[in-house]
Amino acid sequence: MPGNTPPPPPPPPVEPLAVISISNRIANFWTDQPRAWFVHAESTLLPQNTSDEVKYNVILSKLDKETITQITDLISSPPATGKYTALKNRLLQIYEESESRQLQKLIGEMELGDQKPSHLLRRMRQLAKDKVPDTTLMILWQNLLPSWVRGVLTVVEEKDLSKLAELADKMLETSRAAQVESVGASTSTAPPLSSDAAMIVAEIAKLNIRMTDLERSRPRFRHQGGRGRRDFRGRSGSRRSNSRRRNENNPNWLCHFHFRYRERATRCEEPCAWKKQGN
Incomplete structure:
Protein backbone atom coordinates (compact mmCIF):
# COMPACT_ATOMS: atom_id res chain seq x y z
CA MET A 1 0.00 0.00 0.00
CA PRO A 2 1.17 3.56 -0.73
CA GLY A 3 2.72 5.33 2.25
CA ASN A 4 3.81 2.13 4.00
CA THR A 5 7.44 2.19 5.16
CA PRO A 6 9.33 -0.79 3.80
CA PRO A 7 10.99 -3.00 6.41
CA PRO A 8 14.69 -2.35 6.99
CA PRO A 9 17.00 -4.60 5.04
CA PRO A 10 18.54 -7.48 6.99
CA PRO A 11 22.07 -6.91 8.27
CA PRO A 12 24.75 -8.04 5.88
CA PRO A 13 26.10 -11.48 6.62
CA VAL A 14 29.21 -11.60 8.72
CA GLU A 15 32.21 -12.78 6.80
CA PRO A 16 33.89 -15.99 8.00
CA LEU A 17 37.08 -14.14 8.92
CA ALA A 18 35.06 -11.69 10.99
CA VAL A 19 33.39 -14.61 12.81
CA ILE A 20 36.79 -16.06 13.62
CA SER A 21 37.94 -12.69 14.93
CA ILE A 22 34.85 -12.40 17.13
CA SER A 23 35.27 -15.93 18.45
CA ASN A 24 38.91 -15.34 19.34
CA ARG A 25 37.90 -12.41 21.57
CA ILE A 26 35.59 -14.58 23.68
CA ALA A 27 36.91 -16.79 26.47
CA ASN A 28 35.97 -20.43 26.79
CA PHE A 29 32.75 -21.09 28.69
CA TRP A 30 32.91 -20.61 32.48
CA THR A 31 30.90 -23.41 34.05
CA ASP A 32 31.32 -21.89 37.51
CA GLN A 33 29.98 -18.47 36.47
CA PRO A 34 27.81 -18.93 33.38
CA ARG A 35 25.82 -15.70 33.65
CA ALA A 36 28.96 -13.61 34.00
CA TRP A 37 30.39 -15.40 30.97
CA PHE A 38 27.36 -14.56 28.82
CA VAL A 39 27.69 -10.90 29.81
CA HIS A 40 31.30 -11.09 28.62
CA ALA A 41 30.38 -12.91 25.39
CA GLU A 42 27.46 -10.67 24.47
CA SER A 43 29.59 -7.55 24.92
CA THR A 44 31.50 -8.84 21.88
CA LEU A 45 28.67 -10.41 19.92
CA LEU A 46 25.90 -7.82 20.07
CA PRO A 47 27.76 -4.78 18.68
CA GLN A 48 28.66 -6.82 15.57
CA ASN A 49 25.02 -7.28 14.50
CA THR A 50 25.62 -10.97 14.25
CA SER A 51 22.73 -13.20 13.27
CA ASP A 52 21.11 -15.74 15.56
CA GLU A 53 22.86 -18.54 13.66
CA VAL A 54 26.30 -16.94 14.05
CA LYS A 55 25.85 -16.31 17.76
CA TYR A 56 24.67 -19.89 18.25
CA ASN A 57 27.70 -21.29 16.45
CA VAL A 58 30.16 -19.03 18.28
CA ILE A 59 28.78 -20.12 21.65
CA LEU A 60 29.01 -23.79 20.64
CA SER A 61 32.67 -23.30 19.70
CA LYS A 62 33.42 -22.15 23.25
CA LEU A 63 32.02 -25.28 24.98
CA ASP A 64 34.18 -28.18 26.10
CA LYS A 65 33.38 -31.87 25.70
CA GLU A 66 31.73 -32.30 29.11
CA THR A 67 29.46 -29.32 28.53
CA ILE A 68 28.50 -30.53 25.08
CA THR A 69 27.39 -33.87 26.53
CA GLN A 70 24.98 -31.99 28.81
CA ILE A 71 23.13 -30.39 25.87
CA THR A 72 23.32 -33.13 23.23
CA ASP A 73 19.55 -33.27 22.85
CA LEU A 74 19.35 -29.53 22.16
CA ILE A 75 22.11 -29.33 19.60
CA SER A 76 20.85 -32.48 17.90
CA SER A 77 17.44 -30.90 17.29
CA PRO A 78 17.78 -27.12 17.70
CA PRO A 79 14.68 -24.94 17.31
CA ALA A 80 14.01 -23.33 13.94
CA THR A 81 14.29 -19.85 15.43
CA GLY A 82 15.83 -18.43 18.58
CA LYS A 83 18.62 -21.00 18.65
CA TYR A 84 21.01 -18.73 20.55
CA THR A 85 18.43 -17.89 23.24
CA ALA A 86 17.51 -21.57 23.65
CA LEU A 87 21.18 -22.52 24.04
CA LYS A 88 21.82 -19.72 26.53
CA ASN A 89 18.80 -20.63 28.68
CA ARG A 90 19.77 -24.32 28.72
CA LEU A 91 23.35 -23.58 29.81
CA LEU A 92 22.15 -21.24 32.55
CA GLN A 93 19.65 -23.84 33.70
CA ILE A 94 22.35 -26.51 33.99
CA TYR A 95 25.27 -24.56 35.41
CA GLU A 96 23.85 -21.63 37.28
CA GLU A 97 23.30 -22.38 40.95
CA SER A 98 19.85 -22.01 42.43
CA GLU A 166 38.20 0.37 49.44
CA LEU A 167 39.19 1.52 52.92
CA ALA A 168 39.64 -2.09 54.05
CA ASP A 169 41.82 -2.73 50.97
CA LYS A 170 44.12 0.13 51.95
CA MET A 171 44.36 -1.02 55.54
CA LEU A 172 45.32 -4.57 54.58
CA GLU A 173 47.81 -3.33 51.98
CA THR A 174 49.41 -1.11 54.61
CA SER A 175 49.50 -3.93 57.15
CA ARG A 176 51.06 -6.41 54.71
CA ALA A 177 53.65 -3.86 53.62
CA ALA A 178 54.56 -3.22 57.25
CA GLN A 179 54.89 -6.97 57.88
CA VAL A 180 57.23 -7.35 54.90
CA GLU A 181 59.31 -4.42 56.11
CA SER A 182 59.44 -5.75 59.67
CA VAL A 183 61.11 -9.00 58.58
CA GLY A 184 63.71 -7.07 56.62
CA ALA A 185 62.60 -7.97 53.11
CA SER A 186 64.90 -5.85 50.97
CA THR A 187 62.90 -6.62 47.83
CA SER A 188 59.68 -5.15 49.17
CA THR A 189 57.89 -3.06 46.55
CA ALA A 190 55.05 -1.84 48.73
CA PRO A 191 53.35 1.25 47.23
CA PRO A 192 53.52 4.56 49.10
CA LEU A 193 50.69 5.19 51.52
CA SER A 194 47.78 7.29 50.38
CA SER A 195 46.56 10.08 52.60
CA ASP A 196 43.56 8.03 53.73
CA ALA A 197 45.66 4.99 54.59
CA ALA A 198 48.28 7.08 56.37
CA MET A 199 45.58 8.76 58.43
CA ILE A 200 44.12 5.41 59.45
CA VAL A 201 47.49 3.95 60.38
CA ALA A 202 48.32 7.06 62.39
CA GLU A 203 45.04 6.93 64.28
CA ILE A 204 45.49 3.23 65.03
CA ALA A 205 48.99 3.91 66.30
CA LYS A 206 47.69 6.69 68.53
CA LEU A 207 45.02 4.43 69.95
CA ASN A 208 47.54 1.68 70.61
CA ILE A 209 49.86 4.12 72.38
CA ARG A 210 47.04 5.45 74.52
CA MET A 211 45.87 1.99 75.46
CA THR A 212 49.42 0.93 76.32
CA ASP A 213 49.93 4.02 78.46
CA LEU A 214 46.67 3.41 80.29
CA GLU A 215 47.53 -0.22 80.96
CA ARG A 216 50.97 0.71 82.25
CA SER A 217 49.94 3.65 84.38
CA ARG A 218 46.80 2.21 85.95
CA PRO A 219 48.50 -0.29 88.36
CA ARG A 220 51.22 2.17 89.40
CA PHE A 221 48.69 4.91 89.91
CA ARG A 222 46.65 2.77 92.26
CA HIS A 223 49.67 1.66 94.26
CA GLN A 224 51.44 5.00 94.43
CA GLY A 225 48.21 6.87 94.84
CA GLY A 226 47.34 4.89 97.95
CA ARG A 227 50.79 5.30 99.39
CA GLY A 228 50.85 8.95 98.42
CA ARG A 229 47.60 9.58 100.23
CA ARG A 230 48.89 7.87 103.33
CA ASP A 231 52.13 9.85 103.16
CA PHE A 232 50.21 13.04 102.60
CA ARG A 233 47.96 12.42 105.56
CA GLY A 234 50.99 11.58 107.70
CA ARG A 235 52.86 14.72 106.72
CA SER A 236 49.78 16.84 107.06
CA GLY A 237 49.08 15.45 110.51
CA SER A 238 52.69 16.07 111.59
CA ARG A 239 52.56 19.66 110.39
CA ARG A 240 49.29 20.31 112.15
CA SER A 241 50.76 18.82 115.34
CA ASN A 242 53.93 20.92 115.06
CA SER A 243 51.85 23.99 114.42
CA ARG A 244 50.03 23.38 117.66
CA ARG A 245 53.36 22.98 119.55
CA ARG A 246 54.92 26.03 117.93
CA ASN A 247 52.98 28.54 119.91
CA GLU A 248 55.01 31.61 121.02
CA ASN A 249 53.22 31.61 124.38
CA ASN A 250 54.41 28.07 124.99
CA PRO A 251 57.39 28.05 127.43
CA ASN A 252 58.94 25.28 125.30
CA TRP A 253 58.92 27.44 122.17
CA LEU A 254 61.87 26.81 119.90
CA CYS A 255 63.24 29.17 117.32
CA HIS A 256 63.18 28.24 113.70
CA PHE A 257 66.76 26.90 113.65
CA HIS A 258 66.53 24.71 116.75
CA PHE A 259 63.05 23.56 115.83
CA ARG A 260 64.26 22.38 112.45
CA TYR A 261 67.85 21.29 113.06
CA ARG A 262 67.91 20.53 116.84
CA GLU A 263 71.49 19.96 118.04
CA ARG A 264 72.81 20.56 114.51
CA ALA A 265 71.62 24.18 114.55
CA THR A 266 74.46 26.75 114.22
CA ARG A 267 72.26 29.76 114.97
CA CYS A 268 69.60 30.71 117.48
CA GLU A 269 67.00 33.45 117.66
CA GLU A 270 65.08 34.66 120.69
CA PRO A 271 62.69 33.62 121.99
CA CYS A 272 64.04 30.03 122.17
CA ALA A 273 63.81 27.49 124.99
CA TRP A 274 66.58 25.26 123.65
CA LYS A 275 69.14 26.29 126.22
CA LYS A 276 66.56 26.36 129.02
CA GLN A 277 65.80 22.72 128.30
CA GLY A 278 69.43 21.91 129.18
CA ASN A 279 70.44 20.97 125.62
Whole structure:
Protein backbone atom coordinates (compact mmCIF):
# COMPACT_ATOMS: atom_id res chain seq x y z
CA MET A 1 0.00 0.00 0.00
CA PRO A 2 1.17 3.56 -0.73
CA GLY A 3 2.72 5.33 2.25
CA ASN A 4 3.81 2.13 4.00
CA THR A 5 7.44 2.19 5.16
CA PRO A 6 9.33 -0.79 3.80
CA PRO A 7 10.99 -3.00 6.41
CA PRO A 8 14.69 -2.35 6.99
CA PRO A 9 17.00 -4.60 5.04
CA PRO A 10 18.54 -7.48 6.99
CA PRO A 11 22.07 -6.91 8.27
CA PRO A 12 24.75 -8.04 5.88
CA PRO A 13 26.10 -11.48 6.62
CA VAL A 14 29.21 -11.60 8.72
CA GLU A 15 32.21 -12.78 6.80
CA PRO A 16 33.89 -15.99 8.00
CA LEU A 17 37.08 -14.14 8.92
CA ALA A 18 35.06 -11.69 10.99
CA VAL A 19 33.39 -14.61 12.81
CA ILE A 20 36.79 -16.06 13.62
CA SER A 21 37.94 -12.69 14.93
CA ILE A 22 34.85 -12.40 17.13
CA SER A 23 35.27 -15.93 18.45
CA ASN A 24 38.91 -15.34 19.34
CA ARG A 25 37.90 -12.41 21.57
CA ILE A 26 35.59 -14.58 23.68
CA ALA A 27 36.91 -16.79 26.47
CA ASN A 28 35.97 -20.43 26.79
CA PHE A 29 32.75 -21.09 28.69
CA TRP A 30 32.91 -20.61 32.48
CA THR A 31 30.90 -23.41 34.05
CA ASP A 32 31.32 -21.89 37.51
CA GLN A 33 29.98 -18.47 36.47
CA PRO A 34 27.81 -18.93 33.38
CA ARG A 35 25.82 -15.70 33.65
CA ALA A 36 28.96 -13.61 34.00
CA TRP A 37 30.39 -15.40 30.97
CA PHE A 38 27.36 -14.56 28.82
CA VAL A 39 27.69 -10.90 29.81
CA HIS A 40 31.30 -11.09 28.62
CA ALA A 41 30.38 -12.91 25.39
CA GLU A 42 27.46 -10.67 24.47
CA SER A 43 29.59 -7.55 24.92
CA THR A 44 31.50 -8.84 21.88
CA LEU A 45 28.67 -10.41 19.92
CA LEU A 46 25.90 -7.82 20.07
CA PRO A 47 27.76 -4.78 18.68
CA GLN A 48 28.66 -6.82 15.57
CA ASN A 49 25.02 -7.28 14.50
CA THR A 50 25.62 -10.97 14.25
CA SER A 51 22.73 -13.20 13.27
CA ASP A 52 21.11 -15.74 15.56
CA GLU A 53 22.86 -18.54 13.66
CA VAL A 54 26.30 -16.94 14.05
CA LYS A 55 25.85 -16.31 17.76
CA TYR A 56 24.67 -19.89 18.25
CA ASN A 57 27.70 -21.29 16.45
CA VAL A 58 30.16 -19.03 18.28
CA ILE A 59 28.78 -20.12 21.65
CA LEU A 60 29.01 -23.79 20.64
CA SER A 61 32.67 -23.30 19.70
CA LYS A 62 33.42 -22.15 23.25
CA LEU A 63 32.02 -25.28 24.98
CA ASP A 64 34.18 -28.18 26.10
CA LYS A 65 33.38 -31.87 25.70
CA GLU A 66 31.73 -32.30 29.11
CA THR A 67 29.46 -29.32 28.53
CA ILE A 68 28.50 -30.53 25.08
CA THR A 69 27.39 -33.87 26.53
CA GLN A 70 24.98 -31.99 28.81
CA ILE A 71 23.13 -30.39 25.87
CA THR A 72 23.32 -33.13 23.23
CA ASP A 73 19.55 -33.27 22.85
CA LEU A 74 19.35 -29.53 22.16
CA ILE A 75 22.11 -29.33 19.60
CA SER A 76 20.85 -32.48 17.90
CA SER A 77 17.44 -30.90 17.29
CA PRO A 78 17.78 -27.12 17.70
CA PRO A 79 14.68 -24.94 17.31
CA ALA A 80 14.01 -23.33 13.94
CA THR A 81 14.29 -19.85 15.43
CA GLY A 82 15.83 -18.43 18.58
CA LYS A 83 18.62 -21.00 18.65
CA TYR A 84 21.01 -18.73 20.55
CA THR A 85 18.43 -17.89 23.24
CA ALA A 86 17.51 -21.57 23.65
CA LEU A 87 21.18 -22.52 24.04
CA LYS A 88 21.82 -19.72 26.53
CA ASN A 89 18.80 -20.63 28.68
CA ARG A 90 19.77 -24.32 28.72
CA LEU A 91 23.35 -23.58 29.81
CA LEU A 92 22.15 -21.24 32.55
CA GLN A 93 19.65 -23.84 33.70
CA ILE A 94 22.35 -26.51 33.99
CA TYR A 95 25.27 -24.56 35.41
CA GLU A 96 23.85 -21.63 37.28
CA GLU A 97 23.30 -22.38 40.95
CA SER A 98 19.85 -22.01 42.43
CA GLU A 99 19.07 -18.98 44.55
CA SER A 100 18.93 -21.09 47.70
CA ARG A 101 22.36 -22.54 46.93
CA GLN A 102 23.79 -19.09 46.27
CA LEU A 103 22.41 -17.79 49.55
CA GLN A 104 23.86 -20.83 51.31
CA LYS A 105 27.31 -20.03 49.90
CA LEU A 106 26.89 -16.37 50.79
CA ILE A 107 26.08 -17.09 54.42
CA GLY A 108 28.33 -20.02 55.23
CA GLU A 109 31.02 -20.68 52.61
CA MET A 110 32.73 -17.36 51.90
CA GLU A 111 36.20 -16.47 53.19
CA LEU A 112 38.69 -13.67 52.61
CA GLY A 113 41.82 -15.74 51.95
CA ASP A 114 44.41 -13.83 49.91
CA GLN A 115 41.93 -11.71 47.99
CA LYS A 116 41.17 -8.06 48.65
CA PRO A 117 38.14 -7.17 50.80
CA SER A 118 36.65 -5.35 47.79
CA HIS A 119 36.95 -8.52 45.67
CA LEU A 120 35.25 -10.52 48.39
CA LEU A 121 32.44 -7.97 48.54
CA ARG A 122 31.89 -8.10 44.76
CA ARG A 123 31.66 -11.90 44.87
CA MET A 124 29.18 -11.71 47.73
CA ARG A 125 27.09 -9.18 45.83
CA GLN A 126 26.98 -11.53 42.84
CA LEU A 127 25.56 -14.23 45.09
CA ALA A 128 23.15 -11.85 46.80
CA LYS A 129 21.70 -10.52 43.49
CA ASP A 130 19.97 -7.56 45.17
CA LYS A 131 17.98 -9.96 47.34
CA VAL A 132 20.04 -9.17 50.44
CA PRO A 133 20.04 -5.55 51.71
CA ASP A 134 23.33 -3.75 52.11
CA THR A 135 22.91 -3.60 55.89
CA THR A 136 22.84 -7.40 56.09
CA LEU A 137 25.54 -7.80 53.47
CA MET A 138 27.77 -5.43 55.45
CA ILE A 139 27.48 -7.60 58.56
CA LEU A 140 28.24 -10.80 56.60
CA TRP A 141 31.19 -9.17 54.84
CA GLN A 142 32.74 -7.55 57.92
CA ASN A 143 32.57 -10.83 59.84
CA LEU A 144 35.00 -12.29 57.28
CA LEU A 145 37.61 -9.53 57.80
CA PRO A 146 40.43 -9.49 60.38
CA SER A 147 39.27 -8.30 63.79
CA TRP A 148 41.40 -5.15 63.77
CA VAL A 149 39.98 -4.11 60.38
CA ARG A 150 36.44 -4.64 61.71
CA GLY A 151 37.29 -2.50 64.73
CA VAL A 152 38.36 0.43 62.56
CA LEU A 153 35.42 0.14 60.16
CA THR A 154 32.92 0.30 63.02
CA VAL A 155 34.16 3.72 64.14
CA VAL A 156 34.68 5.48 60.80
CA GLU A 157 31.95 7.83 59.64
CA GLU A 158 31.73 6.40 56.11
CA LYS A 159 28.65 4.18 55.64
CA ASP A 160 28.82 3.43 51.89
CA LEU A 161 29.69 -0.25 51.59
CA SER A 162 31.81 0.11 48.44
CA LYS A 163 33.90 2.89 49.99
CA LEU A 164 34.30 0.85 53.17
CA ALA A 165 35.66 -1.98 51.02
CA GLU A 166 38.20 0.37 49.44
CA LEU A 167 39.19 1.52 52.92
CA ALA A 168 39.64 -2.09 54.05
CA ASP A 169 41.82 -2.73 50.97
CA LYS A 170 44.12 0.13 51.95
CA MET A 171 44.36 -1.02 55.54
CA LEU A 172 45.32 -4.57 54.58
CA GLU A 173 47.81 -3.33 51.98
CA THR A 174 49.41 -1.11 54.61
CA SER A 175 49.50 -3.93 57.15
CA ARG A 176 51.06 -6.41 54.71
CA ALA A 177 53.65 -3.86 53.62
CA ALA A 178 54.56 -3.22 57.25
CA GLN A 179 54.89 -6.97 57.88
CA VAL A 180 57.23 -7.35 54.90
CA GLU A 181 59.31 -4.42 56.11
CA SER A 182 59.44 -5.75 59.67
CA VAL A 183 61.11 -9.00 58.58
CA GLY A 184 63.71 -7.07 56.62
CA ALA A 185 62.60 -7.97 53.11
CA SER A 186 64.90 -5.85 50.97
CA THR A 187 62.90 -6.62 47.83
CA SER A 188 59.68 -5.15 49.17
CA THR A 189 57.89 -3.06 46.55
CA ALA A 190 55.05 -1.84 48.73
CA PRO A 191 53.35 1.25 47.23
CA PRO A 192 53.52 4.56 49.10
CA LEU A 193 50.69 5.19 51.52
CA SER A 194 47.78 7.29 50.38
CA SER A 195 46.56 10.08 52.60
CA ASP A 196 43.56 8.03 53.73
CA ALA A 197 45.66 4.99 54.59
CA ALA A 198 48.28 7.08 56.37
CA MET A 199 45.58 8.76 58.43
CA ILE A 200 44.12 5.41 59.45
CA VAL A 201 47.49 3.95 60.38
CA ALA A 202 48.32 7.06 62.39
CA GLU A 203 45.04 6.93 64.28
CA ILE A 204 45.49 3.23 65.03
CA ALA A 205 48.99 3.91 66.30
CA LYS A 206 47.69 6.69 68.53
CA LEU A 207 45.02 4.43 69.95
CA ASN A 208 47.54 1.68 70.61
CA ILE A 209 49.86 4.12 72.38
CA ARG A 210 47.04 5.45 74.52
CA MET A 211 45.87 1.99 75.46
CA THR A 212 49.42 0.93 76.32
CA ASP A 213 49.93 4.02 78.46
CA LEU A 214 46.67 3.41 80.29
CA GLU A 215 47.53 -0.22 80.96
CA ARG A 216 50.97 0.71 82.25
CA SER A 217 49.94 3.65 84.38
CA ARG A 218 46.80 2.21 85.95
CA PRO A 219 48.50 -0.29 88.36
CA ARG A 220 51.22 2.17 89.40
CA PHE A 221 48.69 4.91 89.91
CA ARG A 222 46.65 2.77 92.26
CA HIS A 223 49.67 1.66 94.26
CA GLN A 224 51.44 5.00 94.43
CA GLY A 225 48.21 6.87 94.84
CA GLY A 226 47.34 4.89 97.95
CA ARG A 227 50.79 5.30 99.39
CA GLY A 228 50.85 8.95 98.42
CA ARG A 229 47.60 9.58 100.23
CA ARG A 230 48.89 7.87 103.33
CA ASP A 231 52.13 9.85 103.16
CA PHE A 232 50.21 13.04 102.60
CA ARG A 233 47.96 12.42 105.56
CA GLY A 234 50.99 11.58 107.70
CA ARG A 235 52.86 14.72 106.72
CA SER A 236 49.78 16.84 107.06
CA GLY A 237 49.08 15.45 110.51
CA SER A 238 52.69 16.07 111.59
CA ARG A 239 52.56 19.66 110.39
CA ARG A 240 49.29 20.31 112.15
CA SER A 241 50.76 18.82 115.34
CA ASN A 242 53.93 20.92 115.06
CA SER A 243 51.85 23.99 114.42
CA ARG A 244 50.03 23.38 117.66
CA ARG A 245 53.36 22.98 119.55
CA ARG A 246 54.92 26.03 117.93
CA ASN A 247 52.98 28.54 119.91
CA GLU A 248 55.01 31.61 121.02
CA ASN A 249 53.22 31.61 124.38
CA ASN A 250 54.41 28.07 124.99
CA PRO A 251 57.39 28.05 127.43
CA ASN A 252 58.94 25.28 125.30
CA TRP A 253 58.92 27.44 122.17
CA LEU A 254 61.87 26.81 119.90
CA CYS A 255 63.24 29.17 117.32
CA HIS A 256 63.18 28.24 113.70
CA PHE A 257 66.76 26.90 113.65
CA HIS A 258 66.53 24.71 116.75
CA PHE A 259 63.05 23.56 115.83
CA ARG A 260 64.26 22.38 112.45
CA TYR A 261 67.85 21.29 113.06
CA ARG A 262 67.91 20.53 116.84
CA GLU A 263 71.49 19.96 118.04
CA ARG A 264 72.81 20.56 114.51
CA ALA A 265 71.62 24.18 114.55
CA THR A 266 74.46 26.75 114.22
CA ARG A 267 72.26 29.76 114.97
CA CYS A 268 69.60 30.71 117.48
CA GLU A 269 67.00 33.45 117.66
CA GLU A 270 65.08 34.66 120.69
CA PRO A 271 62.69 33.62 121.99
CA CYS A 272 64.04 30.03 122.17
CA ALA A 273 63.81 27.49 124.99
CA TRP A 274 66.58 25.26 123.65
CA LYS A 275 69.14 26.29 126.22
CA LYS A 276 66.56 26.36 129.02
CA GLN A 277 65.80 22.72 128.30
CA GLY A 278 69.43 21.91 129.18
CA ASN A 279 70.44 20.97 125.62
